[in-house]
Amino acid sequence: MKTINKISIFALAAALTLSTSGCSGFLDEDLKKDLAPDNTYTSTYGFEVGATGLYAWARAEFSTWDNDGAFTHSQACPYEALQVATDIVVAAHKDGSLLPFENLSYTTSQAYVESYWKWAYGLISSANELLEYSEHDDVKWDADTDKIFYQATARFFRAYAYRYLVYLYGDVTYVDKVETSFKIDFTRTPKTEVLQHMIDDLTFAAEYLPANPDNVEVGKLTKWAALHLLSEVYLMADKNQEAANTAKEVINSNYFQLMSSRFGKAIEEPGDVFSDMFKENNQNRTSGNKETIWVMQLEYNTTGGGTLYEDWTKRAWVPKYWNIDGFTLADSLGGRGLAQIVPIKWWVNGDNFYDATDIRNSEYNIKRNWYCNDPSSDKYGQKAEITDETWEIGNLCPTITKFFYGKTDENASYEGNNKDRMKFRLAETYLLLAEASINLGDTQTAADAINVVRERSGASKINAGQATIDFLLDERIRELVGEELRRFTLVRTGKLLERTKKYNTVSGPKMDEHHALWPIPQSIIDSNTGAEYPQNPGYSK
Template sequence: MKIYINLISKKCLLLTGILLLMFSSCTKDVLKETPLDFLAPENAYSTVPGIKQGIGGLYAAVRQNWYYGPNDAVTQMYGIGTDLSYFGEDPASARFLTDYSTFLTPANSYSSIFWTWNYQLVQRANVLIEAIESSNAAIWSNEAQKNAYLAEAKFFRAFAYRILVSFYGDVPLVKEVVKSAKTDFVRAPKSEIYKLMEDDLTFATSKLPVPGKEEAPGRINQGAAWHMLSELYLTDSKYQLAVDAATKVIDGYGYALMTKRFGTRLGKDVFGSGDAYFDLFGYGNQNLTSNTESIWVIQVEPLVTGGLFAEGERAFGPAYYRMGNTPDGFPAFRGELVNGKYTGLSDTLGRPVSWIRPTNYVSYNIWRGNWNNDIRNAEHNIKRNFYYDSPSSKFHKKKIDFSLYPAGSRDALRDTTQYIYPYFMKFVDPLNHFTDPARSGGGQNHKDLYAIRLAVTLLIRAEAYVRLNNPNAAALDINKIRVRANATPVSSSDVNLDYILDERARELYGEEWRAITLRRMGKFVERVRLYNNNPKVPGLNIKDYNHLYPIPQSQIDLNIGAVIKQNPGY
């Protein structure tokens, strides 16, 4: 597929512009490409198998960009730069959004990632939408099959605009395939973006398959579309419509919170007895038909070409193996015996790098009052206690305690931001690493990842109820989640937006795109200042205007045919 669009690539635009200038005196027939011996939308998407491959490419792009890989976009999706976490490996680094004043600039390539990747996704979706809408009716088994594929393409277009409008505000609205150099984009009001998203998602709610009838695990269905539509209505201040759409998901398809133990972890608990919440994140459990909580699951396969992996352990866990010696001078961690050599790494913990260090807010504050009874805070769900693995030391199997070391002998900052801190075990796959045994998986595992599960939908509806001044209904939804967690039910008098954000942190840490949630509630800057306790950059130096990202300067410079105004403050 050839993509000529300045929203995506400066190189593509410049090359296209040069070619247009070179052949400005040629006839249209000379300029027209006829795809005889290479793939192009005209021939690649002329059959159902070809269109299906294109749809698969949309899933692959979302998985590759947002759920996989060592890039800053992934860490921001998981909570870096919000009230939830900061860069533990180096809190003062210029990487991983540790300081808004230096990181978030129009020239920073990291801040342009969200623009580039999402407009790539928009273009891909538009190409498929055009191909499907103009396809020969004879290639389809029936109209329902055609509409189902069209609905998937439209769903992903809405998915991309959801991120764009949250991060940048008003953005160019691209509804058709860009087939030649274009330098006159303008920013459309958010209302126009929301209208396209609403149209796309409304179409998807009726044309996608019902849950259980998808062509393969991980393919989206009507439940996912209704959920996304509910969130859109909430963002667009259409609160009753948000309630109605969420109710379609909650009551209409047989979804239910998992309340009993299930799946692959039964009889294989590592750090405690386990529970239904723990089992949600076990390898292989996300796609089980018995898992009635799954709505949309990102597929991650081990030992399969293109299967990729998840960076959960690498990103979220403390780098315990770097902490050095025991108080009496022996290596603190012996690790696993692999090929006759002890590795220094535990197969129960993997090989983390401390990218995402939870703030005190999410590590401690939100659990007060239910510390001992909320199962989500149990040791098997959040590992807080670590033990020396050093047979030669008198401290072998004793709890790691930095106060045992001589005064001044430790780096207190690294001890608590990089080496040892609460480790949310939903991201770990203990004793189940398929690759790199010498490094206990190298920070990677192959668990499927939730893009949407029912608990999120319940909290969406609760938020809409709060906006409708119906805290009683909001409390009922929240308490469905809290009862499953064995937490004290919340009183309706205590329910507000901040409480819902607390409950989202307890239930969804590392699963939700926290920045989008905070912006929707109008609490992004406020809560970063209040709760991000990066010890080197408290509050991450966030300014009021940082609630939006800057428009990439490269896009402004290339758009010579019209003005794309920069966001305020940049």
């Protein structure tokens, strides 16, 4: 049972963004009366309701369709749009909402160009509203520390939302208060200023969020989640020493450890410790997983969990094996995948990309052997061969098993992937330390950090001379593929163009430097009639 209550998430999130929506008819009268900010933000309980709305809005970052959630992109592939046109995957499903992002033909009015903007500013407006009401003198707080705790939560989520905006659009408007009047003269704030605001927010959050992860409810933030994200933001701001120091603070906190022995619900089943982390119900600290720093609660059909359409990552990675004669849908094969993306061969089948002893390359973590599973077929038990054709169209190819989860016992064609999602885990903190150290020229510290991660997987150690940005980016694939937003990582390291051209034969030939940013949504430019709002270079209407 989750402990973060859902509390009518759609209504809540809508209510908390009312004052900045500019749409007086957005909510019905009962909702305005019952959940309006003036009525909600009067007590500690009201701020807990508001904070629940922030969590709900944040976990809708990849939401595909409206299913009583806080936000929806209303398209099938928002997550995949941040993975294609990089060095790891190409589109197999040929979904019409995804292809423009793979072939780099997206426009200033394209679906995700607009919806990620709206998602991020919706979260920001809700955070700003909570912050503003927290300063009212008539709030009845249960404890003296409540006010600053909820402010820390709101400031974390505000920085979290700006992370998306800065990566995707560059210079964006920084808003830190509720706009009570209609405003049409926004300007773009330089990226460096926005990053500094994010640093300030996360520094504040780290100071006032709880320190002991064993004393918070499942899925709630701690100071270590704020510091992990702060380390990444320092890297974005080219403050590498600060990034290294912050990553070390998380690593040395003694609250977290890389999992090195089997644990959780599948401990008696075939597998290894890496695959254990991705088994259903093994993501949270309560399962014995001491590696996770922040887990987004997405488990379906559970109070405080996700909705049916909030995370389709399984459908993205799992092949359409069920489309091949001799197969039937099975939870053990990942459920009903759609192969919206398939891995590029250079890494998943590349010679020497994984050490022979690296468990991240085991059959438990990358499925390469597919056996017909339909008992009614005369092919039952036979191995199905992966060919160039089956790979290209997504019917059969090697796939990571991180997102295997089908719920076929309830519904064989179950749409979602809703198991809890590890957003931050300690292995990535080590790799953030390595990145900062490489940037500082301290390749020995970088190698040491990378080796901690490799040692857990059974891979051989590297020396300081091997600790380069390209090796680190390869290591992030081995460790974090599917978890990280690859576009963000490559943009931050300045490697998007180089590595996409090198490894991606679909997007690479079409990519140039301006594709490091998406365009500003045209609707924003058109409605901002009181001031110029320049478009990003390389884009027009």
